[in-house]
Amino acid sequence: MFALLSELRAACTISCGLLVVPLRDFLGLRRTQDINFANPLHRIPAANAFPEVPFITPQFGTGFFREVLMAGTQCGNIHLDTSSSNSWMCVQASEIRLADVF
Numbered sequence: 001m002f003a004l005l006s007e008l009r010a011a012c013t014i015s016c017g018l019l020v021v022p023l024r025d026f027l028g029l030r031r032t033q034d035i036n037f038a039n040p041l042h043r044i045p046a047a048n049a050f051p052e053v054p055f056i057t058p059q060f061g062t063g064f065f066r067e068v069l070m071a072g073t074q075c076g077n078i079h080l081d082t083s084s085s086n087s088w089m090c091v092q093a094s095e096i097r098l099a100d101v102f
Contacts, residue, residue, distance in 0.1 A: 002050045011054040013081075016040045017062025018088060040068040040078070047075035059084035060101060063091045 005012050016038045024031070040061050047055050058081040061068030065088070072078045082102070089096055 002046055002053055005053045006050050009052075011056055013056040013058060014040075014043060015058055015062070016043075016068070017059070017064045018091065019062070020087065038062075038064070040064050040071045043078065044071055044074055047071070047078050051075070051077050053077060054079055056081050060086070060088060063088040065092065065096075065101065 002012065004010075017040075018035065018038070019033050020031075040057050043055055043057075047053070055075070055078045057068045057071075057078065060080060060082060062084070068078070068080055072080060086098060089098070089101075
């Protein structure tokens with residue numbers, strides 16, 4: 001897939017972090033996502049292997065803000081998208097304001 005993205009000069013958007021869907025909770029549907037696979041640091045090998053592919057991480061990394069910043073520091077082709085409900089801020093180890101994030 002990454003080779004095809006490279007050939008097409010296309011970006012790769014990979015959501016990561018917490019996924020809470022209030023409607024699912026309201027309907028009593030189980031949460032089946034495994035957060036062990038949600039860490040943005042796990043995309044570093046692919047970003048290194050395909051440096052011409054922009055890897056976009058939406059929603060500030062959705063609870064993995066520190067990790068997405070570290071991944072972006074390691075790989076210049078890992079980018080952060082700022083679209084978000086910002087509910088991820090409640091799980092940060094220290095209090096953080098949106099103004100601080102920007």
